[in-house]
Amino acid sequence: MGLGWIASILSLRLQPGAWRRCSWALGLLLLGGCQKGGDEPVAPPQDPRAAYLVNWAAYRRPGDGGLYFLSRFELRGEDLEVFRSRPLAFPHLAREAKARGLPRQADLPLTAVNLGMAERLAKAYLGRLPSVTEWRHAVTGHGGYRFPWGDRFGLLRTNTLELGLGRTTPVGTFESGRDPGREDSCYDLFGNVAEWTQDPLFEGPDLLLLGIPPKSPLEFYRATPLGEQYLRLRALGLLGPVPLTLPSFFGDFGALPENESFGFATLGFSYLQDLSLPWMGGKSPLPLERLGLRLFDPREESSDLGLRLATDPWTFVARLESAPGKPRESDLRALRWFLLRHGREFRAAYQGRMRLRAALGMGVPGPWAREAGSILR
Numbered sequence: 001m002g003l004g005w006i007a008s009i010l011s012l013r014l015q016p017g018a019w020r021r022c023s024w025a026l027g028l029l030l031l032g033g034c035q036k037g038g039d040e041p042v043a044p045p046q047d048p049r050a051a052y053l054v055n056w057a058a059y060r061r062p063g064d065g066g067l068y069f070l071s072r073f074e075l076r077g078e079d080l081e082v083f084r085s086r087p088l089a090f091p092h093l094a095r096e097a098k099a100r101g102l103p104r105q106a107d108l109p110l111t112a113v114n115l116g117m118a119e120r121l122a123k124a125y126l127g128r129l130p131s132v133t134e135w136r137h138a139v140t141g142h143g144g145y146r147f148p149w150g151d152r153f154g155l156l157r158t159n160t161l162e163l164g165l166g167r168t169t170p171v172g173t174f175e176s177g178r179d180p181g182r183e184d185s186c187y188d189l190f191g192n193v194a195e196w197t198q199d200p201l202f203e204g205p206d207l208l209l210l211g212i213p214p215k216s217p218l219e220f221y222r223a224t225p226l227g228e229q230y231l232r233l234r235a236l237g238l239l240g241p242v243p244l245t246l247p248s249f250f251g252d253f254g255a256l257p258e259n260e261s262f263g264f265a266t267l268g269f270s271y272l273q274d275l276s277l278p279w280m281g282g283k284s285p286l287p288l289e290r291l292g293l294r295l296f297d298p299r300e301e302s303s304d305l306g307l308r309l310a311t312d313p314w315t316f317v318a319r320l321e322s323a324p325g326k327p328r329e330s331d332l333r334a335l336r337w338f339l340l341r342h343g344r345e346f347r348a349a350y351q352g353r354m355r356l357r358a359a360l361g362m363g364v365p366g367p368w369a370r371e372a373g374s375i376l377r
Contacts, residue, residue: 077103158191193306263295
């Protein structure tokens with residue numbers, strides 16, 4: 001068999017599920033063939049966390065050039081449904097999946113997600129939510145364009161209000177709406193659902209544009225259940241090289257003061273937002289206005305609000321340390337493939353995390369992290 005069939009696969013426009021299966025097939029081929037011992041087929045990853053690894057697209061942060069990843073697709077209802085059968089390891093996600101029922105259509109994005117649920121999903125998939133800076137860089141970093149695909153507005157490039165559908169579409173539908181400069185660029189950065197970021201917005205012209213009074217960071221964190229703890233850990237440098245504003249540090253969002261306003265940034269122009277509005281009248285929109293900025297209280301569950309995942313080597317290793325369960329052989333092949341693509345950065349993160357655990361007397365990490373250590377040695 002020649003290589004023509006590989007070229008044929010790569011030329012197809014695939015939906016996320018099919019794209020994931022073909023990507024794993026090609027990855028396994030490059031790792032040593034599609035058979036083990038000459039005749040036993042090599043299985044794809046069985047754990048949904050390992051299977052998801054093929055979705056990560058690598059980026060470099062502006063400034064320090066640090067490595068981070070964004071998921072190529074918005075998180076789907078199916079990506080929550082896989083946890084329904086795992087109530088012991090993921091009780092919150094299993095209950096949520098059961099309450100929502102089966103997804104009504106394959107590959108539709110998950111919607112009506114509050115920030116607490118978004119954070120739980122990100123953690124389950126060994127990641128976090130993206131920062132505003134990371135999200136913005138994925139849109140404009142390739143050339144400083146207005147849109148992910150370039151400077152020209154296009155009606156059929158994205159599912160926004162102009163298209164007139166009034167509903168979500170399967171993730172990855174709009175091939176022409178992504179960065180044409182890279183094969184693994186993200187779909188639906190603009191359109192479909194607005195996407196949570198991990199950043200509260202405190203001040204600046206974008207905040208004034210929305211008519212929201214500024215709030216100092218100290219005032220904000222001290223009003224949250226675990227805010228003081230977060231500030232101490234961040235000051236000690238224990239949150240990794242990325243200055244994370246992890247919502248999980250804020251505790252139970254249901255315990256937030258009712259009279260307090262907490263605005264977290266969402267970006268991406270949902271199907272209910274007008275993509276052309278910031279540019280009307282010949283004005284030059286503010287930096288975040290042109291990205292579809294809206295602020296939501298973390299308890300909000302809007303019908304057009306979803307999420308995209310992010311991770312980085314430090315966060316990924318930290319999530320592995322507490323990941324429930326044990327990886328199987330097929331999962332380890334996927335993990336090895338992912339880690340060794342950027343071995344230097346993941347090795348440095350793993351060593352840093354192990355030094356931190358030793359200094360804090362945290363003991364032995366979980367099975368996933370131990371296997372990662374064996375791969376990275």
